[in-house]
Amino acid sequence: MIQITALHVHYLHICHRKLWLFSNGIGMEHTSDAVADGTLLHDTAYAHRTKRYVELDIPGGKIDYYDPANKVIHETKRSGKMEQAQQAQIKFYLYQLHELGIVASASLDYPEERKSDKIIWLDSDHKLVDSWISQVHQIAIAEISPPKREQRFCQSCAYYDFCWSVDLTS
Amino acid sequence: MKKTYYLFNPGRLSRKDNTLKFTPIDENKKEGKPRYLPVNQVSSLFIFGSLDANSALYNFLAKNQITAHFFDYYEHYTGSFMPKDYLLAGKVMVNQTLYYHHSSKRMNIAQSILHGGVNNMLRNLKYYLNRDKPVDKYIQQIQIYQRDMDSAANPQQLMGIEGNIRQVYYGAFDEIVNNHSMAGRSKQPPLNIVNALMSFGNMMCYTLCLDALYHTQLNPTISFLHEPGTRRYSLALDLAEIFKPLLIDRLIFSLLNKGQIQQKHFEQKIGGCFLNPKGKEIFIQAFDKKVKETIKHNALNKSVSYKHLVKLECYKLSRHIMGIDPYKPFKAWW
Ligand code: SF4
Numbered sequence: 001m002i003q004i005t006a007l008h009v010h011y012l013h014i015c016h017r018k019l020w021l022f023s024n025g026i027g028m029e030h031t032s033d034a035v036a037d038g039t040l041l042h043d044t045a046y047a048h049r050t051k052r053y054v055e056l057d058i059p060g061g062k063i064d065y066y067d068p069a070n071k072v073i074h075e076t077k078r079s080g081k082m083e084q085a086q087q088a089q090i091k092f093y094l095y096q097l098h099e100l101g102i103v104a105s106a107s108l109d110y111p112e113e114r115k116s117d118k119i120i121w122l123d124s125d126h127k128l129v130d131s132w133i134s135q136v137h138q139i140a141i142a143e144i145s146p147p148k149r150e151q152r153f154c155q156s157c158a159y160y161d162f163c164w165s166v167d168l169t170s
Numbered sequence: 171m172k173k174t175y176y177l178f179n180p181g182r183l184s185r186k187d188n189t190l191k192f193t194p195i196d197e198n199k200k201e202g203k204p205r206y207l208p209v210n211q212v213s214s215l216f217i218f219g220s221l222d223a224n225s226a227l228y229n230f231l232a233k234n235q236i237t238a239h240f241f242d243y244y245e246h247y248t249g250s251f252m253p254k255d256y257l258l259a260g261k262v263m264v265n266q267t268l269y270y271h272h273s274s275k276r277m278n279i280a281q282s283i284l285h286g287g288v289n290n291m292l293r294n295l296k297y298y299l300n301r302d303k304p305v306d307k308y309i310q311q312i313q314i315y316q317r318d319m320d321s322a323a324n325p326q327q328l329m330g331i332e333g334n335i336r337q338v339y340y341g342a343f344d345e346i347v348n349n350h351s352m353a354g355r356s357k358q359p360p361l362n363i364v365n366a367l368m369s370f371g372n373m374m375c376y377t378l379c380l381d382a383l384y385h386t387q388l389n390p391t392i393s394f395l396h397e398p399g400t401r402r403y404s405l406a407l408d409l410a411e412i413f414k415p416l417l418i419d420r421l422i423f424s425l426l427n428k429g430q431i432q433q434k435h436f437e438q439k440i441g442g443c444f445l446n447p448k449g450k451e452i453f454i455q456a457f458d459k460k461v462k463e464t465i466k467h468n469a470l471n472k473s474v475s476y477k478h479l480v481k482l483e484c485y486k487l488s489r490h491i492m493g494i495d496p497y498k499p500f501k502a503w504w
Binding site for chain 1: 235259261386387469481485
């Protein structure tokens, strides 16, 4: 059994090939610029509010910004709409907290747009996340990798060159 | 874009904050003006001159996944500092071994690799055929040998055919290269300047391939065409088979025919012919320029450097042994 983390759940909602590669230790050399960008945002965006937050260790990972007084997980995001994969990842955090006996909620903050989205824990979420976990397991242990996605979805993926370096004869 | 740095002059390499500091030191132990390389812009170091460095430096290189390759005065590759495998994946290793052990699976990869290499040799010859060099009989002879490749029973036979093909191919060098004769391949030591360039170039190509492998999950000692070696990274030799014609042979032809490298860039020693320091510098500069050249990769829909092509070849091999896509070797078409 592998230790399932929020990243597994995230990838489950992005691309099954990606989840399989990642679960089998096939990582890529470079972290994409987007990731570096995200880190930067974390470091600077709410510097003045950090006292409210603690870093919370959870099985297989950590939640960077947890507000224990209000039981709220905070995530920052640059802009745009929240993707389903991100939403799933946050649900997974809430699930993990739920397992620890904490009923929490999450807030997705867009500092540049000065707005935030709320995510709350629903009773039905338990079954939902359980089903994701068993899907992750099934994909991770599969002998053969799942197929690629359509190329247009792959442009920003770290595995792009790995998956798409197929025949190049002109 | 991270870069490869080539250190020719003796000196000391040390860490200075987040940079690599290189202090040249001359014969009289006098220190020169230091140069600083930002660490996040360095992918690997090729070290030809004598270098002073301490463990703190190597720890720093390791932390940044920078490889260092060492060469002795006679231009032999002597070894590499490869930081601990940071991309280990048990499943890839298991499958790579499995494909090696399974004789038809191994042959299939070995044949593909050799077809890639031979195709790229033929490409070079056809290029010169179009420029009125009398190489048609070499092309025909190689094509005859190439047909035998698919009926070879084992990798040893395949390597035998490879040897025959190379002999013919090198014969054509004397038609292509003006003013210098190769007179067959001589190694250890190379006997003339064409052979000296070939030995040096092949070693550079091998090291380039080894470097690419380091940044993937493939194990560089488990190979398919070459016998998994002791004392060498034989999967790098497999990969080099494909890229040598493209990266090294073309370079040799153009450096010699344009007169950029001449007799004066070589010296005779220990009974052989070797590039002198100036010659090495010219060659490496040209090599570095070559590996940075880009081509449009149709499938990826972007331009990729020749250096990156080597990495893509590693990805293709990985996909093959993971049962994702059948491996097709890189074949130059220009
Ligand atoms: S490149 Fe595309 S197919 Fe490959 S892992 Fe990424 S999203 Fe999936």
